[in-house]
Amino acid sequence: MAKKLSLSRPAGTLAIITSVFLTLLSVLLAAGFMILLGSALGQALSGKSFSGQLSGLIVLAIGIGGSEGTRIAIEQRSVHKEQVALQSRLLRSYFHQGPGVLARRRAGSLVDMITSGTEKIQRYRQAFLGSMIGAMLSPLLVLVIMALFVDPWCALILLAFVPLVPLFIFIFSKLTRKVSSKSRRRRNQLAAAYLDAISGLETLSLLDATDSRGQELAKAGEENRLSTMRLLAANQLILLVIDLGFNLLLLTCGFALTLWKVLNGSWGTDITVIAPVVSTLGLTLLLLEPMNKIGAFFYAGMAGMANQRLVRAFLSGKAPSRPQHKPGKEALLTPENTVAGGRQTRSEDAAADMGDGQDLGNDRNRDANQDSRIEDGLDSDQDLGAESDSPDLLLSMRGLSFAYPGGKPVLSELNLQIKSGEWVAICGASGAGKSTLMELMKGNLLPRKGAIYLQGHLLNAESRDWFRRQSALVLQRTWIFSGTIRSNLMMVSPRASEAQLWDCLKQARLDQEIRSFPQGLDTPVGEDGYALSGGQAQRLSLARALLSGRKLLLLDEPTSQIDLESEAAITQALAEVAKEKTVVLLTHRASALANADRVLYLKNGALEEVTP
Template identity: 40%
Template sequence: MAHPAQMSSPNNSTTTQPTSVRKIPLDDARDRTFQFMSFLLVLLKTLALSFICVVIGHSLGDFFSSTRVPASFPWIPLFCWTVIAAGAEGLRLNLEHISARLSQWRYQDRLLAHVFRRGPAQLAKERRGALISLLSQGTTRIAEYRQTYLGHAIGGIFSPVVVLIVMACYADPVTAAWLCVTVPVLPLLLGSFSHVTRKVSTRSRQARARLSARYLDALRGLENLTITGAAPRVSQELAELGEANRREIMRVLAANQLILFIIDAGFYLAFISTSTALALWRVGRGELDVGDGLAICLLSILLLAPMSEIGGFFYVGMAGRAQQRAFRGFLGTSIPPGTTSSSPYPDQVMRHGSSHCVGEKDAPELQITDLRFRYPSASLPVLDQVNITFERGKFYGIAGRSGSGKTTLLRLLSGVLTPEHGTLKINGHPCGCVDLREASAVVNQFTWLFSGTIRENLLLAHPAATEEEMWVALKKARLDHEVQLFPQGLDTRIGEGGAGLSGGQAQRLSFARALLSGRRLLILDEPTAHIDRVSEGFLLEGLRNLGSDYTIIMSTHRENSFHYVDSLIDISELGVKK
């Protein structure tokens, strides 16, 4: 059972946020390359569209000036610039899609790596629903913002420079100079709208995060909610959170539409009217021909490209920036001492045999020296000045009254908890929490099996395992004959939590999965507490038959289990009784 200090509270924040979120870099060299390419492709498309406007403007000018269709229309230049514009846009969209997908995978890898480094005890402080939301929707929003929006938006802000250069070279430098005065207003508007709508967007994100976290938490505890009769209350709470989320979304949409209406009705109209009036005035005075005037009118439309990014900022930009803060906030949380590892994924370290504490095929020796542990909410330590040596290849039983610290000791030995004081050594090497997790396979009193086949549940411990290895693990767990009697054998489907299997079969399947992991330190917390005597005998006999290939540490209340162990340690007395 989890200690009260480890239980998550409904009032917890979405993720643990440090007081000040340090600036954690999000992009690597590949991301920056994709962003720069997107930026360049936007400018290339703008250049092509600018020349299309010039070609069309001059051609129409020739038509109006001569009052007859020109002998030759510049179809080839128009076609070439159109192909360039379409190609640049298509290539940009494709690159952004690929980059966003790769970036999302990398963001998820970084989050999972930090999850492994923090360990189960630290993660108990987080709301599982909020963390899952950050790993899924959150990383999607960040990837969309940084890879599909950021480079495009920066390119859109700089695109008026390209348009003005083309206008100055191929239409009228005087008009281009006048328009240069108004162009800087566009980035300023983007910044001001970001500041004005930040609070509205933040409230919407927080409401959406609360709903997502509470919904996922309710799904995880659906069975318990139904049994305890709390389902209607939680359903009503979810309905209220959903309504609050809807209202906040409507506020964001209302602010967005109001600002876009002001821009469309005011700024667009004023800007285009000013540039058109300036072009007509210059044409009327004979300072420009009709073709140049028409080209200026068409080019002025391209100068409004940055304004189109304002709408995208509401839906992509603000959501992405908000998720960035949550992402950096989670990665900025502290890691307990002794939990660092050379690999972000402990399972990968063990499968490749790169742990410096224990070999892949050896039963380890585990030594505890001056161990002390106290829960944050407790005044007295649960364990103090504990000194135990678990010899390699031995089967140890941990006994003691309820609350004496049996589960706490096993959590320390498996790397779930971090000791307040003392050292733990495997084969003489001091080891931290990650090293202990790399070396140990744990079977708890409440078995967790996933909905799927027996084969899929076994492969969770070792995805590359062969069918022969799976049958060997089942045989050691004394479950092979029963699985062979199932019509589909290893492909027999079971429900979540082992539905479809007896309690003893589910526990032995969990034991077989631990053996299949290849780890030689087995830690079992009351594995026979909720199974019948026959299944208990099968499980204990299977443990006994493992011989010296494994170091086994098992806590138990049942006295008949003591007959199977090599040494029995009373946690209350911390002395070897057998």
């Protein structure tokens, strides 16, 4: 059998051993206290002086308090230090294994393991394990003292109960292990789903899928609550059985032995019988110490042991993984193909050569200071200040100016008209304001001057929610949610049919690759799509936007982070999509301009039309 990985440093192991020693010392002192208490009561009732016993009782009480206080202080200090050490060890292991581990496990489950998981482990190991071992050994120590100082026959009879302690723990740990494991899995799943939703909150908002994902999280939270309640119910049932069974049985036996000894005169017939009676009953109570720890075992022990298994598996490189498909020749899923597919830029997004991602983040931060009084449920037929233009005009910007508070104008007197079914490409230097212009089209920003009309309706604070629902925005890096290809698509259209899913994948030039996967639409994609290449992830985002059914498609540098082959596939997909949609594309790549109906260049806050 392979040796288990140690999860404690030498200092942590020493703390556990010290805890065992101090627990046994407390039990030893408590046993001495019970014997001395019996002697003191016997002396007092017989009219003799018991000042010596009283002094001894005080010393023993101080000793018990001191040893217990020292043990608790050592355990709590060790919990913190060992947790920090284990967290550092897990982080080093994560960096060693590389970010590809997220293709097998969700980031949320890793975060849960490194935070609350390590806390449960070290509370089990440093604050529970030592005292539990000491408590398990304490009955033997108590019975030895009983045999030496009170009555050997009583000690021998009560010894029969000692093997029942580990037997109880073994049986009930087996009975509750399944319930405990389910509860732990539910907590991990909830943590993973919650972090996944937070990480992809921007995408959820753009896809108008926050409500559906919120309902899924609420369902996961309810399942976690029910799982926790089942675990608590099982634990309480076990504790009830222990109290009614073992504790009551042991106390009854101890009382019966004491009564038998008194009635047959084995301990004498005068007042001196008080000393062995008190000592025997007191020592019998100390025999319950292991069972008193069992309640903590089912709360701290099983949770710590379950997380220990997870951490050991992770450190050994055998972390539980979700099923992964084995791609065919056309699937770009190996590390080499992933890099070749442009996925290496996952870690380089902040340094994208266009720099518009940073502009976009700044746009949103500054937009937080704008008027946020937005009303929901705006109907498309409401009068929003419709302009009287040709019926085929979809989007119109007139005299548009925009500047962030305290900043220079980004857009100045900009004019733009886009017809339905038109493909317009907008290019420009980094920082020219392309992403700001896109955010205005989406309705995420409001113009400082001028007007924006979509389908003849004016953009203002009351209509911006309606504006957002009319267009689908695909960024240069859109979040792919943990789950399957199917679940990533259906979050924008929960009732979409199989045919509709394949149709949007076909339009995005991704259907053949998905069909080559053994699990097809049910292929797991990993955390943020790590099981997909950069091009596949971007085309999946495009397919998701198409499935939303919105006529206006806004694309912000969709090919800037992928290889040329994937770019060509997306460009072909856009050429197909443009037959049915109105496309506005922000790009700096010349290859993406070839199929555009018009090419505009953004400079000095205004648009100039150029030849494609």
